[in-house]
Amino acid sequence: MQELVKRIQQDGNVLGDGVLKVDSIINHQVDPLLMKQMGELFAKVFAKRNITKVVTIESSGIAPAIFCALELGVPMIFARKSKSLTMNEELLTSSVYSFTKQVTSTISISRKFLTESDNVLIIDDFLANGQAAKGLIELCQQAGASVEGIGILIEKSFQDGRQLLEDMGIDVVSLARISSLENGEVTFIEADA
């Protein structure tokens, strides 16, 4: 997506440890028009997959996911990273290991919101090593739901997340694909949409 690539070039910052910081447009301050455009693009790309639920994980996936769900006319579900006081029903749970934080956390969705008749589109802001996406896929699989695809805003193509998901047979659509963050420079390869 040309607009996202342009905005990363304009507003993104590469931190010393190979981290891309996009906190002025995506994951702290958020550009609502950009989110709307990205959410609607995912809806268009997956229009023929009969999506019944859009699933993401709190917090940075929520904005693009809600616009995608609106466009598709289906509910959005955000997986919880910690158990809420009111989550008193049976839960789908999965363990997600964070390489950056070096901790394993449990993510969950209430079982009542995903069934075997659901066709799920997963949306997330970043794809790096694919652990969060894998966790979301496992929640869907526990419910017997079909994962129809994954929409990613920014893919770090120099990490192995995409390969991991494709090896699981999942269609990955990334709006910006970054092949390198070396020397503080963002290098892009052709995106999927």
Added chain:
Amino acid sequence: MQELVKRIQQDGNVLGDGVLKVDSIINHQVDPLLMKQMGELFAKVFAKRNITKVVTIESSGIAPAIFCALELGVPMIFARKSKSLTMNEELLTSSVYSFTKQVTSTISISRKFLTESDNVLIIDDFLANGQAAKGLIELCQQAGASVEGIGILIEKSFQDGRQLLEDMGIDVVSLARISSLENGEVTFIEADA
């Protein structure tokens, strides 16, 4: 907002301990059309306040806040409940005490995103004792920004949060106001919009 009241009556559940559960429409599974309607209503109510930023707190405030920000044509900022790896700049921070969890947590916004020239509209899903809203107001005040109002989806009018905010001189606009959750019944009083 009649539509929200109707949906709470239809989809809400009162838990034994006086907690209203709306996880099928607001804070776990999310209805995107309802969120759009609520966000746009806040934008309409605060249209003349020259809002420059919409501020919320992760995670359940993000969906209504992003639609409000889109309608107003301004950025949305979500305060973080935990420090992100990439938050390496100066932060505005505030302590928020949770009566339900009985813990104090620190919320933060990067200082660069709020200045004294900002007019802020705060959006959140619930208002009960007002501690989260008070924390967000403190972040704005540290930046010298003006808090032009607070938009709340569901106010528990039997708790003292609204009074706390009004005593600070803040305009509170709640789309549903609940006067009682006793005996498992949701009783409403007239909402602000």
